[in-house]
Amino acid sequence: MLQIFQTCFQIREGNEAETMTDEFPNEEIMNGHDNPSAFMLKLQQAVNNLKSESSLLLTVGLNNVKDDVTCGLMNREAGLAVYCYNSSIFLKSLFTLKQLNGTDELSDIVLREHRDRIYDLAYITNLNYLVSASQDRTLRLFNLNEYAQKKIYRGHDNPVYCVSTSKNGDYIISGSYDHTARLWSTEYGNTLRVYIGHTQEVTSLDFHVNDLYLCTGSADKNIRMWSIKDGNPVRLFLGSKGIIYSVAFSSDGKYLASAGDDKRLRIWDLISGKQLCEVKIAPEPVVQIVWSSDDSVLCSGTLDGTVRIWDTENLIKNSVEGNQYPPKLTTILNAKLLSIEYAFETFSCLTAKPSNSGYLNI
Numbered sequence: 001m002l003q004i005f006q007t008c009f010q011i012r013e014g015n016e017a018e019t020m021t022d023e024f025p026n027e028e029i030m031n032g033h034d035n036p037s038a039f040m041l042k043l044q045q046a047v048n049n050l051k052s053e054s055s056l057l058l059t060v061g062l063n064n065v066k067d068d069v070t071c072g073l074m075n076r077e078a079g080l081a082v083y084c085y086n087s088s089i090f091l092k093s094l095f096t097l098k099q100l101n102g103t104d105e106l107s108d109i110v111l112r113e114h115r116d117r118i119y120d121l122a123y124i125t126n127l128n129y130l131v132s133a134s135q136d137r138t139l140r141l142f143n144l145n146e147y148a149q150k151k152i153y154r155g156h157d158n159p160v161y162c163v164s165t166s167k168n169g170d171y172i173i174s175g176s177y178d179h180t181a182r183l184w185s186t187e188y189g190n191t192l193r194v195y196i197g198h199t200q201e202v203t204s205l206d207f208h209v210n211d212l213y214l215c216t217g218s219a220d221k222n223i224r225m226w227s228i229k230d231g232n233p234v235r236l237f238l239g240s241k242g243i244i245y246s247v248a249f250s251s252d253g254k255y256l257a258s259a260g261d262d263k264r265l266r267i268w269d270l271i272s273g274k275q276l277c278e279v280k281i282a283p284e285p286v287v288q289i290v291w292s293s294d295d296s297v298l299c300s301g302t303l304d305g306t307v308r309i310w311d312t313e314n315l316i317k318n319s320v321e322g323n324q325y326p327p328k329l330t331t332i333l334n335a336k337l338l339s340i341e342y343a344f345e346t347f348s349c350l351t352a353k354p355s356n357s358g359y360l361n362i
Contacts, residue, residue: 056297056309057331058348060094062338069352072338073121080144081350082130083338084118089132091144102145113140113149120162124169124186131172133160139174141186151189155182164205164214171228173214175202181216183228193231197224204246204260209253217244223258225270235273240266245287250295257298259286265300267316277319281308290340290347297328299347301340305333307349 060074062083072083074094081092089111093100100109116135123130129150130142139153139160158177165172165186172184181195181202195216204217213234217223223244225235242261249256255276256268265279265286284302291298291312298315301307308327318325335351342348 056329056346057299057307058346059331059333060348060350061333061335062092062350062352065352065354069336069338070118071120072350072352073123074339074341074348074350075123075125076341076343076348077125078123078128078144080123082121082123083350083352084121084132086117087114087134087136088112089114089118089121089130089142091130091147100147102147109147111142111147111149113142114138116159119160122163122165122172124165126169127186129169129186131163131165133163133174135159137176139163139172139184141172141189153184153189153191155191155194156180158201161201161203162205164207166207166211167209168211171207171211173205173207173216175205175216175218177201179218181205181214181226183214183231193228195224195226195231197233198222204244204258206247206249208249209251215247215249215256217247217258217260219243223247223256223268225256235270237268237273237275239275239278240264242285245285246289248289248291250291251293252295255295257289257291259289259300261285265289265298265310267298267312277316279310279315279319279324288337288340290342292342292347293345299340299342301337301349303337305335305337305349305351307331307333307337307340307347309347 066085068085070084074081079094081094083090091109099106114134114136118132118134120133128144130144132140137156140149141151143150156176156178160174160176162175170186172186173181175181179198182191183193185192198218198220200219202216202218206215212228213225215225221240223237224233227234244258245260247258259265263282263285265281267276269276284304286300287303288301296312298310298312309329310327315325333351335353338350338352340347340349
């Protein structure tokens with residue numbers, strides 16, 4: 001079922017850095033005639049550093065939305081933003097005054113096939129498919145070339161909290177309140193494997209870059225790595241002190257980042273299974289972590305919209321030495337954070353900010 005809604009959104013670059021990289025001595029400012037060229041060089045370097053750091057982050061804010069936006073995602077290559085109110089999925093073009101592909105309307109497209117609250121979304125880039133996970137215990141696959149439901153995945157005994165897709169688009173993994181994760185065939189819709197081991201609900205998921213392994217995070221505070229081929233456990237990562245809200249494999253396949261309710265960001269070595277670093281991020285739980293394509297930087301985000309970008313090498317090095325390394329950039333978005341993605345050598349955040357005016361039917 002398709003319906004048309006309208007929202008508005010704003011795009012801005014992150015520009016609230018937590019620290020400046022250079023400080024200028026008072027005497028140099030007061031006595032600029034002594035060495036004006038040195039002062040101007042420092043000033044230019046500081047400006048260039050600030051520009052460089054700010055350009056790492058792009059923000060897309062959804063305005064004029066309800067309070068109960070449950071989840072969302074953004075894909076800048078497809079020019080698409082997706083967000084959910086309860087059981088409805090809203091699709092919107094990221095480009096001003098440009099309709100979504102295959103439509104003649106400038107307004108949002110709404111998919112209403114679910115029967116209950118939607119908790120998570122995943123986008124299959126090479127197929128232009130969208131997968132959703134819901135309180136109604138199903139996953140649903142939508143073909144965005146036609147804006148129509150293509151398949152329903154049934155098998156979980158309880159609400160489905162999280163979903164992720166393999167890099168090649170062949171597989172879908174889902175995590176549920178029933179303490180299991182299920183591997184599905186995207187094309188055929190059948191369950192290929194059921195991963196049993198967690199003692200509480202599965203709350204986060206990710207596929208390894210080689211699509212041979214996957215990772216599950218849980219409310220039981222544990223992170224498990226599994227083989228896709230035979231379903232056997234490969235690694236158990238212990239040490240977290242709260243619900244795991246986000247797990248992410250690095251692009252080179254060597255590391256795993258995790259974060260959650262204990263307000264800490266951790267990086268793990270996949271070969272040894274050991275924790276390489278732990279950084280405390282207060283005061284809110286961390287709900288999103290994303291690596292850059294070359295793994296040189298890592299982006300973390302809290303539910304209240306505080307986003308931090310970290311230099312990975314320095315983060316690991318200083319943690320080993322017992323030091324706390326500050327982020328390269330801290331931006332406070334003052335809105336609910338729905339998702340973070342990395343594309344075109346920048347991170348981008350999708351946020352939702354409620355408006356007293358509600359939403360407009362047209």
